[in-house]
Amino acid sequence: MVTHYEPYADSEEEAHPFCRTKSSENTLTDNHWDSVSCKKCLKLKDKAKAYVEETEKHILKDMQGMVDFWKKEKTLQS
Numbered sequence: 001m002v003t004h005y006e007p008y009a010d011s012e013e014e015a016h017p018f019c020r021t022k023s024s025e026n027t028l029t030d031n032h033w034d035s036v037s038c039k040k041c042l043k044l045k046d047k048a049k050a051y052v053e054e055t056e057k058h059i060l061k062d063m064q065g066m067v068d069f070w071k072k073e074k075t076l077q078s
């Protein structure tokens, strides 16, 4: 059994390991590199980290955009 790395594991959805290997016998882990045993995933570790960082930056940016939007709405309503 191989443990893959998946940055955003979602039990409701099909597994998407970062190395893109497809097999129903694989287990996935999110952000626990200690338990990742897939060589391909480990090789992509730097890439995966950069990807997660980039994604999180975008999420934060989106959230800031939301806050700005709410503030604007509030100003308009009052």
Ligand SMILES: [Zn+2]
Pocket (backbone or CB within 6 Å): 003, 004, 005, 017, 018, 019, 020, 021, 038, 039, 040, 041
């Ligand atoms: Zn893998």
